[in-house]
Structures are given as C-alpha cells and as structure tokens.
Amino acid sequence: MAALVVLFMLFLTNPVFSQSNDRYDNTNLFIATSCGNDAVISMPTFINNRNSTFNDLRMQLLSKRVFYARAQSLTGGDSVFTAVQCRNYLTVDQCVACFDDGVSRLANSCNLGNGGFISYDNCFIRYEDYATFYNNPYVMEDKDLTPTLKCGNRSASQPTVFQQVVDRFLSDIRHATPKISNLYAASTRPITSENTTVYAMAQCVETIDPARCKTCMNTAYDLLNDCLPNTEGRFLHLGCFARYSDTPFFNVNQTIDIASFIKEHSNKVAIIAEAVAGVVLVLLVLLVWLLYRSWKKSKKNDQDTTDFEGAVHYSYKDLQLATNNFSEENILGKGGFGEVFKGVLEDNQVVAVKKLQIQNTGIKDEFENEVKLISNVHHRNLLSLLGWSMEGSYLLLVLEYMANGSLDRFLWGSKKGTLNWNQRYEIIFGIARGLAHLHNEFHVKIVHRDIKSNNILLTDDFKPKIADFGLARFQPEDQSHVSTKFAGTLGYTAPEYALHGFLSEKVDTYSFGIVILEIISGRRSTEVKHDSQSTNYLLENTWKLYEKKTHIKVIDEALNLNRHEQEQVIKIIEIALLCTQSPASIRPTMSEVVVMLQEGKSLGTRQLTRPTFVNNQDRRIYIGSSRPKDIQATKQTRTQKADNIFDVREKGMNVV
Template sequence: MQRQRRPRASHQHRSGPFLLVLFLSAVVAADDAAPAGTPAIVDTVCAATQAADPEAFDVSFVTTLEMIYQNVTRWSFGAAGSGEGNDTVFGLGQCMGYLSPTDCQLCYAQSRVKLPHCLPADGGRIYLDGCFLRYGADNFTAAATDASDTAVCSNATAAASAPPVVGTGFAAAAAALVRNVTAAAPAAKDYYYAASASGRAPPAYAAAQCWRSLNASACATCVASARDRLLRNCLPAAPEGYGLNAGCVVRYSTRPFYLPASAGGGGGSSARRIAVIVVASVLSAMAVMGIAFIWTRMRSRSRDDLLRADMGDDGSSGEMIRAIAASQLSFKYQELRAATDEFSQTNKLGQGGYGSVYRGVLADGREVAVKRLFFNTRQWAEQFFNEVKLVSQVQHKNLVKLLGCSVEGPESLLVYEYLCNTSLDHYLFDAFKKNALDWERRFEIVLGTAEGLSYLHSASEVRIIHRDIKASNVLLDDRFRPKIADFGLARNFMDDQSHLSTGLAGTFGYMAPEYIVHGQLTEKADIYSYGVLVLEIVTGRKSHNSVASSAEGLSLMALIWRHYTAGTLTELLDPNLREQCSEEDALRVFHVGLLCAQASPNLRPPMWKVVEMLSGRDHKAVALPRPTQPPFINVKGSSGKSDSSGGSASNSDKSPFSLNQLSVSGVQAR
C-alpha cells in the first residue's frame, strides 16, 4: 500500500462559542471544508493496485459502507462485504471505546467522506482521532497485522505555547502504561483498556483497542506488535504516539484523550455533538443562555457595526444582508414572532436539518410557514443565503413559494406559503393517515414532483440541483398537490458545466452512489433520489433504514428488485391501493422508479423524459427500457453473530456484525 501522509490537525480545542446568530457569521464556509471540532486524520493508507473495474467496484464500495453505517450507529462497530468476483468489497469500521455514540457517528461520518479519496485503489484505510475505517477487495477482517502497520509520533500538545518537557520520567511512565494497557486489552470488554499515571508533570495517558472482528489471541498479537513499534519509534522523545496496526490501535499522550471533555478540560466533544446532531436540544438551557448573551451584545452595537462584522473578505455576506433588508422579501422579526404566538409548540409544524417550522398568521390574515434557524454556524449561513437567493428566482406550481425572510432579530427566519397538509412523510408512513393518499393523489404527487424537478433542471432561469429530495421535503397543499421545499442544500450551475465538485450533503438512503463516492454533483443525483421516493410512494414503505424493520431482512430496493426479476412487483403495492388502480398503471410507476434509481447515472432518464413517461400523449403505449439493478440490493440484516477469525468467539461478539454478500452486476457507477 502507498501511505498518504496528511498534516495532523492540532489537538488544541477551540473555545469560541457555537451558538452564533446567523448574520454574525463571517465568511461562508467552503462546501468541502471540515467544520470545527471534527476529528483529526492521523494517517491514511491507499493500496498501490487499482480495481479491475472501478465503476462496478464503486457500487460495491458504497453498499459496503452503507451496511457498516447501520451497525456503527448502533454498536460502534461494523463489518460487511458486498459484490461478487473482482467487484467484491469488504469493509470494517470501529470507534474507540472512549467515544460517545454521538462522537462515534461524527467520526465515522468524517472517515466515510475522506476514505473515497483512495478510489480507484482496490483498498484503503484511514485512522482518525477516535475511529478507524477500511475497505479492500480481500476479506481482511481477521487480520491483526500486515505490511502497512506503522507508528505516528506527534508533538501536538494540549498547551498553546511550548510543548511540555518530556524527560526520562515521562518516557518511563508512558512506556509502563503502554505495556499495561496492551497486556489488559485482549481480556477487556470489547478489547478496550485505558489507564493513566498522573503523579508527575506532564502526566501520562494510554489506551489500547482491538477491532471486534478479532479473537483474543489475534488481539494480543496485534497490540504487542503496536506496543513494540511505539516503544521503538516514539519513546522517549515524542509526547504523543500512535501504534497503527491492521487490527488495533495503541496510543499514549500527555493529554487525557480518552476522558470526556468535562473531565479532560477540552471543549472538542461538545463541539462535535453540536456539529453532528443539530436538533438534539433546541430548547436546552445552554442554547437559551448563549442566545441571550449574544442578543445582549448585539443590542449594544449599531446596525453599521453588525453589517461590517458580517462581511467576509469579499463582503458577500454583508451585501446579501443589505439587499434582503432593502427588498420586499424583508419581514420584521417581531411581526413573525407575534404571528407564530411566540413560536409556540402548538404552532410547530415540524423540524428539519437546521431549523424548526411554525404556522403563523400575519396581521393581514395570511397564513404562513416560518422556518426558524435557532442554532447557526458559518456553514448554515451559506444554506440560509443560498435558499433565499435560489428560491426567490424560481416560480413553479410544484415548488413551494418563498415569501421572504428576517435577518434583523436574534435569529434568522424564512417565510414560506403555508401548506395545510404539511409534508408527504406525515401521511405516507403513518398507518392511519396514509388512507388519505389514494392512487389518484399518489400519482399526482409522483407526476407533480417530477414536473417540479424538470423545471429546476432544465426550464428555470438558473439550473438548479436540489440535493435533498425525500418525502419530508415534498409538501402538500389542501388538495394534496405536491410542492418541493427546503432548498438549503440546493446548488445552481452553468449550462456549460458538466458537474459540480462539492462536499457531501443530503440524506443517506436517497443519495446517488456516484455522488457519495466522488462528490461530483449533477442533476442525476436528484433523479436517483426521485426514483427512491417514487418507490416509497407506491409501496408505502420507507427506504432508509428499511433493513432492520423488514420482515424479509432486505432493504426496500433489494426487495423491489427481487420481485421485479420474479415478475411479482404488484405484491409490493401498498395494500391500500390494491383496488384503486390497474395493474398496468402500478407497474408503470414501479418501472419509472427503477429507471430513475439505477446505479449508472448515464442510464437514468432526464426529468423531462420522466414527465413524458408518466403523462405524455399515448405514454402507456410506449415501451419503457429495461432497468438495471439499483446499487443497494440483497443487504441482509445483521443480527447474527460471526467469528470471522476462525477462532472461538469472545465477549466482543456481543456487538454483532455481518459479512453479508451482495450480488451486483457490472453496471456503471458514474
């Protein structure tokens, strides 16, 4: 393997407040920039050989990482395999035992975004400050050591000034700790053990962690190898070191890295929690105190000072605020606060990725929906301004109408037309409410959403990719007609651009495989999301996280493909619709959904063609092309236990994982 060294981020925890009002943001963060508080990359290794068929390999890669994600979010560990022949991809993800579930999700998310940089190499691994992720063409999950094992010695310290004096006393204490933790880890719960020696300056801390796919003897071999490499290469000179092996990590430091932030004195853990779970505690006391403090400071400053503070290097954010304040889009904060009855819970319609939505009645009697962005960072500033700019430029019967916004109060607010039936997911996935969605209404939602996307992709003045098409972002008016909403992640690009290279954003389960792997965004990503949505509409089942809830142990896409190949698709039609439509009509909608959700973006039809397939003259008489397999298929449940090392099962087997196989044909991934 070829080792790609990346500069390590400083372990110095940032202490700036995270509860910032939106228009006090300085420069809008770049799409691919990592937010503050994300785990640092310790080391990345990419294989020297490439996949025989990179495009088919990509499909298996995405599927494997999705399968691992399902288990990492539950048990902090996951292993999986998918594909067949040369396209097989195995993967393993593990969080260190000291990470909380929330920090584990953030760490895995970061590794999942960075590891595809190794592609089209047929293997790669990434070590982050708290987790590990690896993929490869061979089943490596039982490997304790290999030729890519290494040690990383660092001078990072918890102090902002000079590093601590590392003398023989610290070196002896750290060496003893490393020996202790590596001796104890193979017999410890989940193969994790940590200890400290704090009776000196600087104190010493150490931890050892084996992956749960190993047995106890393999773990002992792994940590012994990592221990010897650390003692040989990093001590006594370096104040911090990592022993990075195929099956384990051993680490020592002058910092209490394995302790919670409150115990260790750092603020990074709380920052990461805010970054990954924005809506976890909207009404918490910390939020109220932070916003009250900032609001008090804001009131003492003039409007000109605020505008100057908001401007970045190019002044774009400040100019946007001035333009909004001077336009007809501007609403007074107090007016919207009164309209929503002080943002009362009785008026709350729902909650999205970075804000809550409330029903309001303006002084003139108009009903509106007010999106309230309570927590704000520079990244969300971009989403706010992006939504204002893009939505104000497009008008279509199947797009929600932006009435205006407020940027003058302690929070930033977006004002939309009010749609009394809220969003599609409130009906589609509710056993009682879905009765309101008969076949005629569902078909109108399928067609109307297609028409709205077709307008965005090819008919509006600006070419727009939505990036987050899903049931919760399709709103319904009083006649259940659909309107696409939430343009915070949308992007526009010129006609002569083939794609945009962006950071990963959207909702897993709806995101196209080529976008997940390469970050290359085209309108084909929206078409894939639309295909998944169509299949949810006709089946009445959720696609995302459907494995755990499926009686068959398959994802929705896998189940649909199995029935499609068997000629029994109508068995998956929502039972509420059985007597409401012809078999021909139902199969055509299924077929369109499968065409849009194909793994190859080149095979997905453009949205104008989708509209034609559904509503054009003599559309029922026109034969549709045969779809190829979607990328997420035959993903089986992971409740079974497995000792992949071939040895006896240890106590680590309490957290199950699976090496499930996935049959994926050689379809195009991009």
Template sequence: MIIWWVGVMLLQVVKSDPQTWSLGDGCSNEVVPNDAPNFLTDRDATFRQLRANLSDKFATADTKFSPTSSVYAMAQCRNYLSPADCLACFDAAVRVITTNCSTLGGRAVFDGCFLRYESYNFYQRTGDNWLRCDDVSSSAAGFSEEKTRLLSDLKVATPRMKEYYAASQRNTIVYAVAQCARTVTQLGCQGCLQTAYNSLQDCRDATGGRVTDVACFMRYSNQSFFPGNQTTPLKLPGKGIDEKAVIGGTVGGSLLFVIVATTLMWFKFSRQLKNALIANILGATQLQLPNRYSYTDLKEATNNFSEDNKIGKGAFGAVYKATLRNDTVVAVKKLDMKHSRAKEDFESEVRLISNVHHRNLNRLLGCCTKGSDLLLVYEFMENKSLDRFLYGQNRGLLSWKQRVDIIFGMAKGIAFLHEDYHTTIIHRDIKPGNILLNNHFQAKIADFGLARLLPENQTHASTNFAGTLGYTAPEYAIGGHLSEKVDIYSFGIVMLEIISGRRSTDVTPDSTYEYLLKEAWKLYEKDMHQNLVDVALNLNEYQVEEVKKMVEIAMLCVQSTPSSRPTMSRVIFMLSGDGSVGVQRAVRTPSFSYEVGVHIDNDSLHSTQESASESDATTLLTRGVTLPDPEK
C-alpha cells in the first residue's frame, strides 16, 4: 500500500509543471512617495487577497488602504494549468516582484502565468509587447505554413471565445495557445492579438515563439506544452458547424427564417439610418468597427457633461472625465455641432485611429452617436496635456530627464504614423496641447481630427491650411504644401518649447522682444545652446553637451526647406546617439518664396496672392492661432 501511494505521488510530481520559465519582468520607475509609506506592505496584502481569489485562474484585486495608497493587481494563469500549478506559478511571480520591485508598479511574466501591480487602474490597457523566439529552426515539412495558419485562426477565434482563451494544434506538428486578460474589451483583445501575431512572424522557422503583452499572450511550439484534452474548438466565421444540427434544423429553420425575416423588415429602415454614420466613417477600408458606447452611460459617467468633469476644450468641442460603471476612467470628447467641421473631425478620428495602436498614441476606445451629438471615448491621461507643465499651472515641475523622455515618446509616436503604419498619416497639429501625459509622464499624441492620409505613390499633397500657427511649417501655412515634413517642423518647435519652457508665440522678456524660434537660431549660430534651457531647471540636472545635441536636432527639424529636415526615424537615431554623433549642422535659409494660396484673416492679419519673405513668414507663423480647414 505504501509503495502504491509513493508511486502515485511520484507520478503526480512528474506531471506537475507550473511553467515558470521567465519571459520577462520589470519594475516601474516611479518610487513610492513619502506620503504613502505603507504602499509596499499594502501591495503584499493585495497579493494575498489575489491568491485567495485565483481559483478560476484569473483574478483582480484593487484596494484603497488610505487616501494616498491604492493598489491595483491582476494575475492570470494559462487555462491548461492545473489549480496547483497555477498557484505555484503565481507564488513564483510574487517572489520575483517582491524581491526586485520596491516601486509603484511591477510585473513578472512566465510561460504559465503573469502578475502585475500598479498604483492606478490598468485593467483595460495594452502595450509593452515582448517577443521570445527559440534558437532552433524547424526542419519539419510544412511547419512554417501550418504555424502561420494556426496562429491566424487563433487571433480571430480567441476574442470570440469564453474567457478569451483558445488552445489548438495542427497535424501534430505545431501547437499554440492565445489568451487575453478578461478585463479588456473584445476590440482590445483583437488588437492585442493582432499585434502579437505580427510579432511572431519575426520568429520565422523557429521551433517555438512567445509574445506577451500586458493584456494578451500568444505562444506556439513544435512540441505539445498543454494536455491533449485541453484543445479548444475554434469559433471561426463559417467554420465549426455541426452536420447533424444542420440536418435536424432545416425544416424548423426555414419556418424560423420566414418569421425572423418578416420581423426584421420592420426594423431594417431604422437600423440603416442608425448605422449610416458609422458606415460612412469606415468607408471601404478594412478597419474594424470601434467599440460602441451607450449615450445614456456616457451621460451618466460625465455627470451630464458637467463643468466639474470638464478637463479640456479644443477647437471643436470639450473633453470630459468619465467614470464608467465598471469603474474604468476614460476621457470623452464631445464634438460641438455648431462648427461645420465637427462631423468631418469625428469621421477623421474614427477612420484613422480605430485600429492604430502604439504606446505613444492616445488610444481611441470607442465612439457614440445620438442625433447630432458625436462622442469619442479615449483612454484617460492622468497628467493631462504637456502645455500645463511647460507654461501652464504646473510650469517648472518637469525634470530634464522627463523632458528628454517626452521628446523620445513623441518621436516614436510620429515615426509610427509616418513610417510604420500601412499608410502614411500626417497629424498636421503637433503641439503641446495635443501631447498627453499619463501618470508616468509617458507622452501620447492625441487629437487626430486634422490628420490626413498620404497615398503611397505621393510624396506630398496640396491642401488648404488647417492647424495652429506658431507650430506649422512655412511651406504648408503659406503654400498649402503638405508632407510628413510638416509634422517634423512642428516636432522641432515643440522640442524647443520643452527645452526652454517657453511658448513659441511668446516674446523674450528682455528688450529684444524676439520669438522663440528666432532667438533659438541666434543662440545656435553663436554656439550658446545652453542659454536656451528653461531657467526653472537645476543646473545639476543636465549636461551642456546633451543640451547642445537636443538643440541641434530641433534646429534640423525647423529648417525652412522641407527636404533639409530629417525623417522621424533619423531623429530617433540622433536622439539615441552619444553627444553630437550623427547630428549634422542645421542651416538657416536666408530667404524663400512661396506663392500664397490661402487667405488668412485673424486679428487684422491678411495674406494674399503674393511672394513672402522669411521675415514675413516668421511674423505669420508665430501667431498662436488655430484655424479651421477652409476645405470644409
């Protein structure tokens, strides 16, 4: 009897596998503030609560221990793990985090599970994609093709599955699983797995690969890594129909069809009207439908769009902080229909960024239409916009490192729009008010109402001006010449504002009364770059050589000739270099001439069909005016 019991126990040990091979771990850069001395103790208590609720292999725990100490945590095991292996994997993750992290956030990701905690609600977020490929290549015939087909099926099927989980195998040569955090929306799961699928293509013929994101996980291998009875029938469009059910339901189905068809006729016309706007938004593109929100829910979440909930106001409407019924905090942009551009602004934003996901772009979660009311729902940014920290109520609070990180984030977001998306997107209104900051001061580009697509076979487009004077390039504001170099110029102006803490349209406080760009050129040409640095910064925060490099890059971006400005990928390369390596000398063009094709009338400022000198253009472009697009 004892021998039999020992044999059973050994068999269980052999079969037990919590899959704790690490895929990555990390800690937040945010240190625990002095007013929350018990945060880490509260975090560990939250982990214990999380473990107690992990019986379903997924759990969240959010606790507010004091006004200054809130802990949000999430844990998820792969569904094929046994309950005991799930807890063992979770315990391993806890050990990693508690050993390595003494900050406001951290995560540990294993093959079998993941654990994350933060001081804010992150449950519906995606981002931070990590890829691991095996070192060995497969020589099995057809492996690469079967792998691609299986992963493609999983990315489609998983968001349709219960608990956002699916496991499958193909011809016993490839095995794969896909899983999303249960707190994300179906659209969020789709987007996350699409990104994971794209990343896994880089593994090529590797025998295995894994992609993990804060909201999803996808893995494949040429060896089975889950029990054979854990495979999941995939719910794919047009697949998986049971033959018996079809035969048995033919007669009843025909009768039901007649009834349903008759009923639907009553609703067809009203449904067509209701969906007309969204159909128009999507046009003939292949973009997926955005998440649809209830107007009643958004009205309730914003306290009837009260002034107390208003967090900003743009050219075409206001933005409100909203707390949804599941306690998710979002930002709701309500477009003002008194403006003729409002409908076009709405359509442009939804069409362009419904499926555009990047860590440095403010994510559109969904939309809502009710009569003439047009609403866009975005992820909420705790620190609002950059302009508040440069020359607004929080002026001087940004450190030099934070400013450099914000510049990097902006550059990465713009580079994605220009070079990494399937078509070139030109934002047209890059400025501090459209750069949002989350609680970690990560930059996210927002407000795509003025954005335009640039066809692949064109280097530029001709269009009337729309944007903010003071940030826009001269060839566009004066001549209507639109290319991605327009965004590069705006980025350079914003760089100068971040470095100096000054608004581009403000003049120097001394007797010279010079605008920021003109003063920057003078200091640059005299090799006095450091004189441009914000006086609010401590001298010990930065090095003169680093300042010099940043100013040089900014001046390259604001050169008058578009072809002289670097691409954004080149900007990122220069930002990443040491000192001034790779940074060429910017040249201020003495003069230029454009045929002016736009009439601008603001504060008695007129521009007609005539040549413009550089000094005229400087005066024109340094007025801080936001103008609607005359095309509309």
C-alpha cells in the first residue's frame, strides 16, 4: 500500500508538459485555477475520495484513450465528483501529462474547501462534492467564476486585414462548434497579405447540450474580438474553451472541415439579406410600430422579458412529445398550480416538466416570477431551471429531474425510515446552504416563502435541492421586511407573516426549523402526538420535551445512533427551536445556521424562548407563552376575541 502511495505522489509532481517539434508548438500554458470555499464533514475523508477519483480518471485516459472522463467516490459521506477534458488534437501522453500537472497543482492549492477547478491550454480538471456540474457546468456555489480572457502582446503587421479575417474565422468557429457531434472544432485560415496562417479551435464540455454550448461560444466570440488585432487570444469559461494564434499549436492534418457546418448559417444570412433588401420599407414601418409599442409597455414588462435569458425556450409541441402528451403514467406530482410530469427530450435528457394551470389572470405573473427567479440562480442545493414555454394558455417549466423525488417520501411516505443519520444531516446542511445563498449570496435577497419537506427534492446521492420558487419574492436590500399578502403553508409558516403579512428572510428560517424537526423525528409538523395530558403537534411536543431536558425522545426510532451522533442530533434540535422563536429578530440568519451546523456548535450564550404554536385542529394560531386554558373561550364573536388569537378560517387561508 505504501508503495502505491509513493507512486501516486510521484505522478502528481510531474512538471508542466511542454513539447516543441518541427510541426507545432504545444507549450501547455497554465490559465486559471479556483478552489471551493465550503467546509466538508471530514477533510481527510474528502481528500482520500478526491485522490481516488484522480486515480480513476488517469486510468480512464490511459486505458480507454479518451479525452473526456469523469469519476466519483462516495465513501464516508464526503462525496467527490471529478471530470477532466483534454483538447482533441493531443496525443494520449500529452493529455495525461497535462492532467498530472493539474492534479499536482490542485493537491497543493485546494485542500481547505469542497471543490476545485484548473485549466490549461491542453486540458481542464474540475472536482466538486455534487454531480450536477457534469451536465450543467454553470451549476456552482460560493464562487463567481467569470469568463477568463488572455490576449497576446504582439500585434499583427497589418492590423486591419488581420482583424477582418480572424473576426470572420472566429465567427465561423462559433457557429460550427455546437453543431459538431463532440462539440469540438479545429481549423486554419490563411492570410495571404501577411504570408501567415491562423490556427483556431473551440471545445465545449462534452456532456452539455448544444444550446448551452452555443451560448458559451457566442460569449467566446464576443470577448476574443477584444484581443484583435493581437496575434493570439484565449477564452475560458466553465462550459467551453476557445483559442486562436498565428503560431501553430496543432498539426494541419488535425483540422476539421467546418464548411458544411457553417454553410447552413451562411445560406440563411444570404436569404435574410435578400429579403431585407426587398422589404426595406415594410421593415421601417414595422420598426416604427415596434418602437411605439415598446414605448407603451411598462418598464416591468421590459425587465421581465430580459430576465428570461439564461433558460432554453421550448415549444409546447416539444414538451408534449417529451411527456407522451402529458400522460397520467408520467405524472410525478400535483401541486396548487398544476402538475409535474416526467419527460424525455430529443437528446434523451430526462427532465421534469411543470405544467401550470391558468385559474386567473394573475397566474402568468406567477409564472414569469418563477422563471425570472430560478433562471438566474445557480447553486447545488437549488433546483435548476433548464427551460420554459409560454404559448397561449400553456405555461410550462422544464426542470432538473430528481429520481428520488421529494424528502417527505423518505420521512413518512413509501421510503419511510430508510434515511440514515449521515444522510439526514447532509440534507439539513444542504437546505441551510441553499437558503443562505438565496438570502445573502445572490445579487438580490430572495425569500422563498414556502419551505417544507415536499418542496425539498433529493438527488441520486440524497443531496437536497430546494424546489418550487413560485411563491418566492425579492426583498429590497434597504428594508428589513416587506408587507405582502399571505401565501404559504400553515404548519411551516412563521406567525408574523401569517398574522400581519410581515415578510423577511426570517420567515424561511422559521420554516427551516420546522423541516429540521421533521427530518429528525420522521413526523409531519401537523401530526398529532398524544400524551397523558394534551394533544401536541411536532413543535409544541418538541418544546415540552426540551423544557424537561428529554428532547432526545424527538429522534426517529428508525435511527440507530451512537452516543456521539445522539449528542449531535440534540444540538441540532436546539438549533431548530432557535430558528422557530418569535419575534423574528431573535432568530439566527441562515448564514449563522450554516456556521453552527458546520462547526457542531449548540446555542452558546443564546437563551431559547417558547416558540409560537400552531393548532390546526381548531384552526388558530396562538401567540404568547401558552395556549388559553379554556379553548371554548376562543369561540366568542370576532369583536370579543383576544388580540393574540387569529382565526384562519375568517381570513380565508388554506390550512394543511
């Protein structure tokens, strides 16, 4: 075993591969690196898993002679998912040499967080503690890796000619790359006046779809133009890489004939040009009309249209075909706004299609709100929006498909009792990180408003993703809360929001506290727990046990915990009670909760106060230190009711 470790460390320390020969210069330039910031459960375990995936990838490159490979290691709860991609013009030895140097740099620089990314001219390596970046490289957390542009420092001898030729060349490359089966293009373009040839290549991550590749290629083209008329430039982003140079960096016999892939584009351009020439007057009239209509539109509508960028637009027929005409056997679930179907797109990607029912004129606003929110939010613990469709009365969202379904299925549904403690902790921690991102790490503060167990979906390896943003709202940075009409699920909803419409991020904190108790106990928040003296719901029952210092009894009997795990669960129960306190100001922020969960801290100097209890049987919310002794007293007329009693039925709210 020791000998294997020594051999592994030897290949980690290989120098950067650099080979020059008579044909081309393949110096392997280092471009960029980035490390994750989130802590893991056990760093030694995480590093062992990471090194295991590195070994697996190297073997795949050597034995299968491939240029894209991925691997995973899930030991000990610290999952690692890794991918590598080399440029297709390399030899296997060149690819492995680039990989070895990348592994060495990552091993030395990224040993404190949960992920890493490194890129060279010849390859990139990325590892994370979640797998979704395989198919969508832009799913990421705690880092905003903007596109990287590196321009050469030598200008062409005839700048104008060089810029014109290379601009056209790069445009052809960007149009061709998404249409080629492996999303890779390499070609040359002569510049007779300079007696030189320009070499250019582009490559998207092999597993992403052509639409995302096209978007990345458009960005590459736009930015590489900033390098012209310099004689070389490089573009790097999570989903693609592009490069041009007047110095050969691949063999001329390794080029791809891109003419057939750009012919269709060129023909379309010619047809459009002819059409424009024939109908100039009509277009001018149309333009005037469009400008007038645009002026008449509200600023809000203009902004909503812009916010749809970033998600793929599908036709209704595409999604009808993918879901077998929205058949009953494809239904994954039903909600207040409609149904969710399993679908298979043309590229065989499995997705979830959310079909919204139009019950009133405001439903389109809700739809646009959800698209606007989740098309711009990317995080491992938030469900990704892949696309949308809005044709007539049909409103549809295309979302990630989660094979394991929702969390409630594993707490009290068909899979009840199958989650172990490590899995439950990872779910709690993941939800906390997702909410912290919504509240503090996005460019505006987002309040979800409907955090509950059936809005938490689980990946194949039981990592949580917060779903259903249909009720989410922006919160202005300069306001502690906003006042809005109640919408949510009682049993999870904070009392200040249900009673007075006071909405802040602490509403999500309260709901999160309730979900923690459900995960630990395996009980619904509204499930009745009978004892000798009263009928208690989950939160009230937990508080009473906490007062007696016996809250260990809240723990699901299906869990077989050792002493250390019991102590950890007790601390997390106390964190849940801290999250459900009133007033909202004494609840922790979700960022504070993440730190408490990471470091295994309990309450510290904080003192718990009695939470607000929801009694769904008589459909009232009680505010204060205790419930009224005489329940019958609450059945007075509305004018005689105490201020601390709120009748849900009279306000027309839905109670779960």
